[in-house]
Amino acid sequence: xxxxxxxxxLFNVLLSCSCSSRISYENYENKKYKITLKQxxxxxxxxxxxxxxxxxxxxxxxxxxxxxxxxPEGSLRSDYNSTDETELYQCDSxxxxxxxxxxxxxxxxxxxxxxxxxxxYNSQLQDYKDENCTLLxxxx
Numbered sequence: 001x002x003x004x005x006x007x008x009x010l011f012n013v014l015l016s017c018s019c020s021s022r023i024s025y026e027n028y029e030n031k032k033y034k035i036t037l038k039q040x041x042x043x044x045x046x047x048x049x050x051x052x053x054x055x056x057x058x059x060x061x062x063x064x065x066x067x068x069x070x071x072p073e074g075s076l077r078s079d080y081n082s083t084d085e086t087e088l089y090q091c092d093s094x095x096x097x098x099x100x101x102x103x104x105x106x107x108x109x110x111x112x113x114x115x116x117x118x119x120x121y122n123s124q125l126q127d128y129k130d131e132n133c134t135l136l137x138x139x140x
Contacts, residue, residue, distance in 0.1 A: 022040055022041050023038065023039070023040050024038075024039050024040075025037065025038055025039070026039065026113070026137060027137070027138040028115075028116040028135035028136060028137055028138065029052075029135055029136060029138055030081065030133055030134065030135045030136065031052070032051065032052060032053060032133070033049060033050065033051060033052065033118065033133070033135060034049075034050040034052055034135075035047065035048065035049050035050075035106075035116060035118070035135055036048040036050075037116075043064075044062055044064075044095055045061065046059065046060075046061060046062075047059070047060045047061070047062045047095070047097060047104075047106070048060075049104070049128070051127040051128065053127075054127045056125075056127035056128075058102070058125075058128070060097040060099075060104070062095035062096060062097050062104075062106070063095060063096055063097070063098075064093055064094075064095055065093070065094045065095065065096055065105075074090050074091045074092040074093070074094075074107070074110055075090070075091060075094075075107075076088040076089070076090055076091075077089055077090075077091050077107070077117040077134075078132075078134075079115065079134050080132065080133045080134040081134050081136070089109050089110075089115055090109065090110045091107035091108060091109055091110060091117055092107065092108060092109075092110045093107065093108070094106070094107040095107070100124075101123070101124045101125055102120065102122065102123045102124065102125050102128055103120070103121050103122040103123070104118070104119065104120050104121075105118075105119040105121075106118045106119065113137060114136065114137045115134050115135070115136060115137070116134070116135045116136075116137070117132075117134060118132070118133050118134070118135055119131075119132045120132075
């Protein structure tokens with residue numbers, strides 16, 4: 001019986017180690033902001049935004065936007081780093097953060113996730129003004 005309990009305990013330890021290894025981090029930047037996304041099994045579970053000019057940092061747990069219980073199709077977004085206003089890229093799932101002091105929506109470019117579309121609105125924070133911008137994925 002003791003051997004069985006030890007085997008169960010060992011199995012739980014191995015299972016917890018394998019689950020924690022699925023967490024990954026991706027960084028996106030532009031001139032003003034740095035964003036770190038924490039992902040577990042391709043689901044974003046953490047969002048950290050840093051203002052590079054003021055060294056201010058905020059952390060949130062974003063919510064996936066769903067319509068009638070389903071993830072809506074992606075939409076075309078403008079690349080705010082480009083001078084060509086007709087350059088658009090498609091984003092997939094959109095996430096949101098809504099607090100009393102700031103609201104944020106963001107979406108990643110479909111398939112390769114090289115660009116992140118960021119929309120800050122209803123901000124009452126000095127370091128994070130209402131704006132829309134594009135951040136680029138940073139290599140590891």
